[in-house]
Amino acid sequence: MQTDYMERELPQIVTLMLKACVLLALVPFICNSQANSEQLDKPVSREIANKENPGFISIDCGSIIDYLQEDTGIWYKTDKGFVETGENHVTSSIINLNYLYFGKQLTTLRCFPEGDRNCYTLKPKEGKNKKYMIRAFFSYGNYDGKNQTQSFELYLGVNLWKKINFTNTDHYTFTEIIHTPSTDTINVCLVKTGPIIPCISSLELRLLNNSIYQNHQMISTNDPEPLLESQARIDVGPSPCLANATSDSDAPPILNAFEIYKLMTQLDSPTSPQDVGAIMDIKSSYQVYKLNWQGDPCLPTQYRWEGLVCKGDTIPRITSLNLSSSKLTGKINISFSYLTELEFLDLSYNELEGPLPEFLAHLPNLKVLNLTGNKLSSPIPKDLKQKADNKTLELSVAGNPDLCMTGSCKKKNIVVPLVASFSALFLIILIISLGFRIFKRQKALYIHVVPPARFNSKKRGSLKSKHHAFSYNEILNITDNFKTIIGEGGFGKVYIGILQDHTQVAVKMLSTSSKQGYKEFQSEVQLLMIVHHRNLVSLIGYCDEGEIKALIYEYMTNGNLQQYLLVENSNIINWTKRLKIAVDAAHGLDYLHNGCKPPIIHRDLKSSNILLDENLHAKIADFGLSRAFGNDNDSHISTRPAGTFGYVDPQFQRTGNTNKKNDIYSFGIILFELITGKKALIKAPDETIHILQWVIPLIKGGDIQNIIDARLQGEFNINSAWKVVEVAMSCISQIAAERPDINQILVELKECLSLEIVQRNSGSARDIIELTTLSTGPEITPSAR
Numbered sequence: 001m002q003t004d005y006m007e008r009e010l011p012q013i014v015t016l017m018l019k020a021c022v023l024l025a026l027v028p029f030i031c032n033s034q035a036n037s038e039q040l041d042k043p044v045s046r047e048i049a050n051k052e053n054p055g056f057i058s059i060d061c062g063s064i065i066d067y068l069q070e071d072t073g074i075w076y077k078t079d080k081g082f083v084e085t086g087e088n089h090v091t092s093s094i095i096n097l098n099y100l101y102f103g104k105q106l107t108t109l110r111c112f113p114e115g116d117r118n119c120y121t122l123k124p125k126e127g128k129n130k131k132y133m134i135r136a137f138f139s140y141g142n143y144d145g146k147n148q149t150q151s152f153e154l155y156l157g158v159n160l161w162k163k164i165n166f167t168n169t170d171h172y173t174f175t176e177i178i179h180t181p182s183t184d185t186i187n188v189c190l191v192k193t194g195p196i197i198p199c200i201s202s203l204e205l206r207l208l209n210n211s212i213y214q215n216h217q218m219i220s221t222n223d224p225e226p227l228l229e230s231q232a233r234i235d236v237g238p239s240p241c242l243a244n245a246t247s248d249s250d251a252p253p254i255l256n257a258f259e260i261y262k263l264m265t266q267l268d269s270p271t272s273p274q275d276v277g278a279i280m281d282i283k284s285s286y287q288v289y290k291l292n293w294q295g296d297p298c299l300p301t302q303y304r305w306e307g308l309v310c311k312g313d314t315i316p317r318i319t320s321l322n323l324s325s326s327k328l329t330g331k332i333n334i335s336f337s338y339l340t341e342l343e344f345l346d347l348s349y350n351e352l353e354g355p356l357p358e359f360l361a362h363l364p365n366l367k368v369l370n371l372t373g374n375k376l377s378s379p380i381p382k383d384l385k386q387k388a389d390n391k392t393l394e395l396s397v398a399g400n401p402d403l404c405m406t407g408s409c410k411k412k413n414i415v416v417p418l419v420a421s422f423s424a425l426f427l428i429i430l431i432i433s434l435g436f437r438i439f440k441r442q443k444a445l446y447i448h449v450v451p452p453a454r455f456n457s458k459k460r461g462s463l464k465s466k467h468h469a470f471s472y473n474e475i476l477n478i479t480d481n482f483k484t485i486i487g488e489g490g491f492g493k494v495y496i497g498i499l500q501d502h503t504q505v506a507v508k509m510l511s512t513s514s515k516q517g518y519k520e521f522q523s524e525v526q527l528l529m530i531v532h533h534r535n536l537v538s539l540i541g542y543c544d545e546g547e548i549k550a551l552i553y554e555y556m557t558n559g560n561l562q563q564y565l566l567v568e569n570s571n572i573i574n575w576t577k578r579l580k581i582a583v584d585a586a587h588g589l590d591y592l593h594n595g596c597k598p599p600i601i602h603r604d605l606k607s608s609n610i611l612l613d614e615n616l617h618a619k620i621a622d623f624g625l626s627r628a629f630g631n632d633n634d635s636h637i638s639t640r641p642a643g644t645f646g647y648v649d650p651q652f653q654r655t656g657n658t659n660k661k662n663d664i665y666s667f668g669i670i671l672f673e674l675i676t677g678k679k680a681l682i683k684a685p686d687e688t689i690h691i692l693q694w695v696i697p698l699i700k701g702g703d704i705q706n707i708i709d710a711r712l713q714g715e716f717n718i719n720s721a722w723k724v725v726e727v728a729m730s731c732i733s734q735i736a737a738e739r740p741d742i743n744q745i746l747v748e749l750k751e752c753l754s755l756e757i758v759q760r761n762s763g764s765a766r767d768i769i770e771l772t773t774l775s776t777g778p779e780i781t782p783s784a785r
């Protein structure tokens, strides 16, 4: 009813009002829509302006430079990276588009003479399921001198957003929509509907918080959020053109402004995100250039990507992909394996090389696979051959000179290679014997560092020998298709998994965004798998299949120390347990620093990297990753800072040098977290302060009762408490050289623990037994140093 009214009655009112008040209406929008409005309250200078404007994407289409719009503080970017097609134009200089605030964006435009659908791809950092306002400006400005009425369509993803229609004398038009995308990318597409070439002047995205534009009509949570298309935004208040108070009123009007939106249901859902991700990856890794490979791959059907067939009533899936003669080079990309509904795959007449990957055999629905005319090489994976033999798959591999389907392939001339291979044989023997010596020496080194208990453990033994390297399919199996996320860290998401022998594991999928750091993935990971200690989280295996990199760790039931220390956690860890956790962690760090050669510097030690097992024994996680993936050699493109804010040694921040003392500083911060039960960064109502800013004044004041976590209710030994505080203080010394080595810290922490246990009469026999085991430190073998 209401919508009907709006549709029929509004346009007239709206255009009237807009014509009169367009400037007034727009100015408040530009200001109010700022997700971060304090930006405008302060004067903006080129130096202090954040080049990114958090929550904003602002594109001045057709512009050739990025620039700061001084009066709004908004940085505008060129089209680069947002759209792959089109050409830049400038409006005719006779037409005055010099409007306040957005005039500059109107003077350049990007036009799309080729292709029926051309799309901008927006990837807001905040990702999917967030509310965004998207706005597009169109000015024609008679750029082509034809004085034509503009007419084309604008799509948001797979749904028609608006039919754009305006004349040269209209100068410009714009449209806004509020959208909560279900995918991380948003496509805004211009669609040609007649002879007119579509052009756009600016495209903007603003993150909105949830305080306004709530929709209460959603029937089911599975339905996509409806779109809200802006119809009008009227500033009534001090407007000279609309004073809404009557002559007999002695009060000013109480309506300041209003906005009107039209509810638009999203008729079609986009293609399955899994398929979109895969096909986008294929497109970018092979640099496929096909004019209409833009926007959603399957929808609207008339603009479906060339070479694709899709099916599915609710969520389209890609069932057929024809990339024949598409100049593909390199190996067959793992991304094809994500297209799990694929029935037909034609990769013929390209320059693909390397062996046939096994995953092609595991595409569950694949019926036709055409690889004719490439440079692929043998062997053909067994499963693939089997499928071809029993005719469940129509496989064509002709025209690949190095690929043999059957045993009857032409044998190469073997006389000449034979002579050559004799001399090569000597070389090989030489290399093998040399390698064997090196191998023996390395083995001797590592035998010292692997605790004997591990060798005796049958379960781990079999894991070590069989499951070092997992295939991507195995990872899918283990994690039950990535069913349960248990954490997300700097390197990627962590999922729970179960191995065939029912061992629970944690599977860390390394995010592809940090792939520069993966150069030596295998060798680093194999090294880390040798590092075993009771107080280090064991790395069980890894997956290294193309883009897919994963690490498989032992699972730690009680999560991480930071979560466990949180105020909300009802399991308050008592003082003795805290000391034990500190001793455990010190053992682990001592092993990394002093038991491994060369020493392993953790570089990202923090309470969320201390994991707790079912008995609250602590183990250090994520060691060695900074070195393996932290881009030591090319720090200027480092995707990940060495360390986490709050734990990073100020010395390191100044000098950039990494050494053991950086870890000691971070360890000190963790001790303070254990002591106080507070986080490294304490959130106060109006500011965030560092734990040291809070604790040091209390220490100077000798106020131990207020330092120790109040939740312990005084249940601790004062002497042991002071001693731990002293140890923690020595770790965070400003002069790095004054910070003790971890083995010294370990000795002192053990003393604190014995003070606590022995002096407390309640110290049970079990506690004392555990303490003795701790003190012997059986896993550190001096000869490994």
Ligand SMILES: *[C@@H]1O[C@H](CO)[C@@H](O)[C@H](O)[C@H]1NC(C)=O
Residues within 6 Å of the ligand: 147, 167, 168
């Ligand atoms: C453009 O066309 C309109 C009619 O659509 C006309 O009124 C106007 O004078 C023309 N302008 C120019 C510069 O030719």
Ligand SMILES: *[C@@H]1O[C@H](CO)[C@@H](O)[C@H](O)[C@H]1NC(C)=O
Residues within 6 Å of the ligand: 322, 323, 324, 325, 346
């Ligand atoms: C696949 O694409 C090629 C080249 O564009 C074309 O010649 C061939 O007929 C296509 N195959 C099918 C089954 O459509």
